[in-house]
Amino acid sequence: MTELKAWVRANSTLVYFLIGVSLVTSTTAAAAPPKSCVQDQQQEDHIRAMMADSLDVAFRDHIAHLFDIWVKSQAEMPERAVTGANIGVNAYVRAQRAFSNWKPQRC
Numbered sequence: 497m498t499e500l501k502a503w504v505r506a507n508s509t510l511v512y513f514l515i516g517v518s519l520v521t522s523t524t525a526a527a528a529p530p531k532s533c534v535q536d537q538q539q540e541d542h543i544r545a546m547m548a549d550s551l552d553v554a555f556r557d558h559i560a561h562l563f564d565i566w567v568k569s570q571a572e573m574p575e576r577a578v579t580g581a582n583i584g585v586n587a588y589v590r591a592q593r594a595f596s597n598w599k600p601q602r603c
Contacts, residue, residue, distance in 0.1 A: 533603035540600055547595045551588065558584040 534540045562580045566573050 531601060533601045535603055543600075544595070544598075547598075548592075551591055551595070555584060555588045 534543065559581065562577045562584070565580075566577045
């Protein structure tokens with residue numbers, strides 16, 4: 497559990513982005529997710545660009561963090577770094593898919 501907390505703390509940008517994407521795209525049986533809306537296509541494109549940039553930065557930070565750990569501690573490496581990279585790649589791909597399916601309404 498402490499490893500998970502440390503990973504979340506170290507990858508807070510990625511975690512916040514994924515939480516945001518999941519809030520926008522997920523639905524639950526108990527309550528519908530809040531609807532988001534944009535003024536026009538220009539605003540939608542701008543938001544999409546920011547989301548894509550944020551996702552890229554978060555993934556880059558995740559991989560850099562894995563490398564920092566590898567440099568500082570060679571215990572269980574490279575298997576541990578490979579596992580962390582695979583988790584990051586899977587999260588990156590899922591987040592890209594989720595935000596590419598985002599279809600905001602017009603306000």
